[in-house]
Amino acid sequence: MKKKLRNWILALLFAPAALLAQTEPEDIAMNQNEFQDAFYESLKQKGIENYDKAILSLEKCQKLEPNNATVIFELGKNYLALKDYKKAYESFEKATQIDPNNKWFWVGMYDVCYETRDWEQAIVIVNKLIQFKREYKEDLVSLYMNTQQFDKALALINELNESVGKSDMRDNYKMQILRDTKYQGAEKDNLLAAIKKNPKDEASYIALIYLYSESNQEDKAVEIAKQLEREIPTSDFAQVSLFKEHLNQADGAKAAKAMNTALASGKIDQKIKHRMLNEFLIFVKDKPQFEPDLDNAIGYFKDDKQVPVAKEIGKFYHSKKNWDKAAKYYEMHLAGASDDVEGTLLLFDVYTQKQQFDGMAKKAETMIELYPLQPQFYYYAGLAYNQQKNFKKAKDLLEMGLDYLVNDTALEINFNVQLGEAYNGLGDAKKKEAYFTKADKLLNKK
Template sequence: MIKKWPFIFTFSVLLSNSVAVLAQTEPEEIKVEGDKFQDFFYESLFQKSIENYDKSLASLEQCLKLNPNEATVYFEFGKNYFALKDYKNAYDSYERAAQMDPNNKWFWVGMYDVCYATKDFNQAIIIVNKIIPFDPEYKEDLVSLYMATKQYDKALEGINELNEKTGKTDRREMYKMEILSEGKYQNAEITNLIDQINKNPKEESNYIALIFLYSKNNEEAKALEISQKLEKEIPESVWAQVSLFKNYLEKNDGPNAVKAMNIVLASSKIDSKIKHRIFNEFLLFANVNPQFTPDLDNAIGYFKTDTTVNVAKEIGKFYHNKKQWANAIKYYELSEKNDSEVDIEANLLWLQANTELKQFESVAKKAMTLIESFPAEPQFYYYAGMANNQLKQFKKAKEILEMGFDYVVENVNLEINFNIQLGEAFHGLGDATKAAFYFSKANQLIKEKK
């Protein structure tokens, strides 16, 4: 049986069993002359089956006395010793059987079992190369052995051979990713991928792998060339658009960039990380080329089912950081429409952006609504109080601020702001004493911060 390889590499690969279609039958029975030999031999098989390995070995000793040249007896010795974890005697027994009959695959497999159990992978490579002429499926094991012994050049050669003959597997692709993480093997893989593309121009995965390698090596011109070739050979390939999108942006070709972006965002084949990267790149482009803002807005729709990132809010934060308050507000409001739950952060950012634009009536109204939903969130009280102060609703501002002050905990900046706004409220109400008290308290907190 072909091995299950539990090696832990960079990608923590746990391999699965590959069951070979065996050309030979494992030797459990022999036909020999002599009832005594047969009796001892079958007795050894019986004792082995009930795990009486010592008795099984004793019966095999009797078999050797009667016929010392029977390879299958040594094979059975090997199996018993192996079960007892006496690996040296097991290997020696299997080896003796193989010397007597080198054309029996199972004798070599026994030696391989021992090498595998003892993690003697270099010796296992020698043995597996003896098995492969009998059973080519052991080439899978050979690749795993080359990985275990870090013979990556041979492993890569074996992977490419198997991929071409039997198709790709997840296991081999993980191995290949590990190998190619070391740059010195990438040229060989590039050559292989070009060869595979020439042999089979309709196999999309080879183009994708080659584009990835060129991009990783900052060979953008070559990556673009392969992307264009992929688009020509497989027009429906969405992966070609991933690479072409970047080229369109570099050429300031907005219409084609939009087209490529929409194809990628609509595809279920493309990972969400790639989609977010493309969207972010287009966001930067649209910021410089505002005529494409409507296309940006349309693209947000592709992320409605994405629970990992609120795209509209992130765009709002992008504009917020650039102090483009109107744009920020627009996307915070779009975020609110798309989100089934109230997002405290998005609302606080909305309140700040509107404050910067002196939209105090909107701030006061929104903050009071949010207080009803989040009565223990002090920042909403602050914005409501501040906005009412600006609207000269000083009594209302004072009441709101006093109510919210109780919820300020371990937030010095917010405490300073509350004191300032309370000072403003009392000043507006004509209470100079209390106004001075709160302004003084704010100043004291500011000094303590320094």
């Protein structure tokens, strides 16, 4: 069995007859046996990770056949296993010089470049490997990214997208490159050419609209969206241009329909969806008949972790002093984010403006349990209990909260005013005056 295996290895990897043509038959047989024994021993030692011993056996083989590329390649693999990268690379390189048509010899050189992070040399090797297997172009994209040759990477990404289709990895690389505006111009030209070549390719329109939107070229984005609408009327992205057109014509019903179609699409970028919602919000602020459409639109953003849409709409109405709508949208937001400190404080401010103290005291106490060091919640609880004439409860909470107050003069003034109100309700005129006087002094210092 061992003899058959040796003969199989030799027949598969070597052709020694030509090399030994000038040698006596007895010497040929002896050299063949010695070579086979040494080579088989090297494979055995490499298999059990005795790389030093494997190298010694291969050196015996090399003395017998100095230009045997497979022996030199095996030496490279053992040197690589020992992390002797210089000798490994030299061995693989020498093997390619003897037999440049063996892909695996070039792969050995690439492995060394990869281990040593020599990306520049790896590019040279991979360009050679592409001649054997075009799939190595994927490696070349990554190497161009590692060496910051973004122009070459972008050109190759576009070529591969065209020839073999898109991939997540290449899409991520492309997004990284296009964050730099100096590459966006070339990409816009590339996409315009792609649209001209294939007007029914929705992806090119979408990518171009995204680029124009990112660079604040909204007019051009709308222009491309209109072109998309003409070429592919069923496209979700066409709804973006239709939406703007309907708003310009003050047709809220059609604008809402187009917006909701776009918001439900998984193809449209989230930033564009946010812009659409903001534009619709401004349009409907004095048109209560469209408020149900606005509420429906907010539902599309319920899983958005970056922008709490309902809270932002609440802030919009808050700034307009539309307390009812501000409260509505803050409450909508807090239904799914009850521990949001900022959102809760904004809601309490609106409740105060509306003189809506029923329930605010209990809500404030609930927040105190979650955030016992947050003085604002003690203030709003005390304010609410004062309004409900529960002065003892108000006093206790306000005095507790005052202990946590640091470097906030405006809030300190409010605390003192509410403590004055609480003691007034409790019939303690002396303390009432003391707190009101302190509030006046702080106010005069501002």
